[in-house]
Amino acid sequence: MQDIIDYAKKISEYKLCNSCLGRQFAKVGHGLTNEERGKKLRKEIGIDEVSYEECWLCEGLIGEIEKFSEMVLETIKEYEFETFLIGCKIDEDILERENKISTPYSESIKREINREIGKLVLKKTGKEVDFIRPDIVIIVNTIYDTVILDVRPVFIYGRYKKFIRGIPQTKWYCRKCYGKGCEYCNYKGKMYDESVEEIIAYVPLKIFNAKDESFHGAGREDIDVLMLGNGRPFILELKEPKKRFVDLNYLQKAINEYANGKVEVDSLRYAERKEIEILKERKYTKKYRAVIKFERNGKINEAVNALRDRKIKQRTPKRVAHRRADRVRYKKVIEMRIEELKENEATIIIEAESGTYIKELITGDDGRTAPSLSELAGVKMEVKSLDVIEIGD
Numbered sequence: 001m002q003d004i005i006d007y008a009k010k011i012s013e014y015k016l017c018n019s020c021l022g023r024q025f026a027k028v029g030h031g032l033t034n035e036e037r038g039k040k041l042r043k044e045i046g047i048d049e050v051s052y053e054e055c056w057l058c059e060g061l062i063g064e065i066e067k068f069s070e071m072v073l074e075t076i077k078e079y080e081f082e083t084f085l086i087g088c089k090i091d092e093d094i095l096e097r098e099n100k101i102s103t104p105y106s107e108s109i110k111r112e113i114n115r116e117i118g119k120l121v122l123k124k125t126g127k128e129v130d131f132i133r134p135d136i137v138i139i140v141n142t143i144y145d146t147v148i149l150d151v152r153p154v155f156i157y158g159r160y161k162k163f164i165r166g167i168p169q170t171k172w173y174c175r176k177c178y179g180k181g182c183e184y185c186n187y188k189g190k191m192y193d194e195s196v197e198e199i200i201a202y203v204p205l206k207i208f209n210a211k212d213e214s215f216h217g218a219g220r221e222d223i224d225v226l227m228l229g230n231g232r233p234f235i236l237e238l239k240e241p242k243k244r245f246v247d248l249n250y251l252q253k254a255i256n257e258y259a260n261g262k263v264e265v266d267s268l269r270y271a272e273r274k275e276i277e278i279l280k281e282r283k284y285t286k287k288y289r290a291v292i293k294f295e296r297n298g299k300i301n302e303a304v305n306a307l308r309d310r311k312i313k314q315r316t317p318k319r320v321a322h323r324r325a326d327r328v329r330y331k332k333v334i335e336m337r338i339e340e341l342k343e344n345e346a347t348i349i350i351e352a353e354s355g356t357y358i359k360e361l362i363t364g365d366d367g368r369t370a371p372s373l374s375e376l377a378g379v380k381m382e383v384k385s386l387d388v389i390e391i392g393d
Ligand SMILES: [Zn+2]
Pocket: 016, 017, 018, 019, 020, 052, 055, 056, 057, 058, 059, 060, 062
């Protein structure tokens, strides 16, 4: 105890407010605030009260905690959240002075300010402090008197179906202006009027009152390919949402109403950020329905039978070679069968390993995919339409 009195006497050469004095002994005992501890010490060593404004260390900062908490409450009032965490930025000069007088029992002024603002916010809102994964991180800049929020995104998992051709999965910015709008894109900033992403995200952006979104799909289908069957898994990330507790049954209905038969979602549930990586890396087998055109059907029955349960070799297709590395992949065709066969047209069902280029498996892509249905049947083939009808687990 003498030790503490000695320290207290020594640092009292500087004029310190109760809080700044008491804070240098914060680790000594429990149950007292720094303010209370400072007051007690001051009596024991017999020195006069110092106001916040006169305080050599904080120069009045401690007296502003109430004001900061009001600023915080004003900034967060529009946000829905369960948990929060307060952080603050403090003048370097104060931190330097703090260093000069700190004792082995000190806590930092930063910690006190965070805690004391936190207490007031907790009292007013009834929300909880969470140090690990808060819904909102609130940073109080005490130098410029501003409050900055870091709002955790909301993640929603679901599966989507796409019932019309000609729309890409994600927003596709104009290749000339990258979104700004130019003559090439008719000042729309993008290459397509709509996308699965935009159709799905429109309603959630409004309901969650979010600033922006990101769409994470478990792979993607080509623009002209339908996504049917059980749908493709996706995670929609809503950034800086003001609302975060929305009934997803209601949301699903609202999305599907807006999508108006072009796209449909189901199985919505709240998700975590870490699920995005799992979703992206997982290998899903896929089942397709392809309508194929040809002049004559050649040996198509034999070709289909020969490809079933067979490994094929695929060089990066010509149509994507400009954006993907040219390399050879080995993929397995799991199932192939004819659903309907006509003079110049066949409908076939194909199930293949994740990442198989189906159009090329049919056409052969000038020998870049081998063997192919066209090669084995001995006739030129053209894919009239292609739909994903099931995504496996
Ligand atoms: Zn002070």
